[in-house]
Amino acid sequence: MKQYFVYILLCNDNTYYTGVTSNLEHRMKEHDSGKYPDSYTYKRRPVELKFFNTFKDVEEAILFEKKIKKWSKAKKVALINSEFEKLPNLAKKKF
Structure with missing residues (x-):
């Protein structure tokens, strides 16, 4: 069975x-x-691999990738650091 990966790289900038x-x-x-x-x-x-997750379904992987691309840097950092409890609060808009 084929696997798909969603990944996050840290770039040199x-x-x-x-x-x-x-x-x-x-x-x-x-x-x-x-x-x-x-x-x-x-x-x-150079780039550095900071996070990856595996999927069995390519459509599911693509949806997760698109979701992450919309996230703030702070939310990506929380995911990278496995600080899952922070994710809901980082999703809230501040007015």
Whole structure:
């Protein structure tokens, strides 16, 4: 059965990149080598893998990736640090 990975990278400019792949090791090599010059991470190398989660369903993985991409940096950091109890409060808007 195929596995899919949603992952978060820390870029050298202290930003985060979130992606989805079916081969995490291969995709990390592509990020590290700068295989795609037009990609977000190309000029932000080196990158460091900070988080990944596995999925059996590609659609589920894509939905989770899209969700994370909308999150604030603070919420991504809480996920990376396994501070799951902080996630609901970080989702609330401050008026």
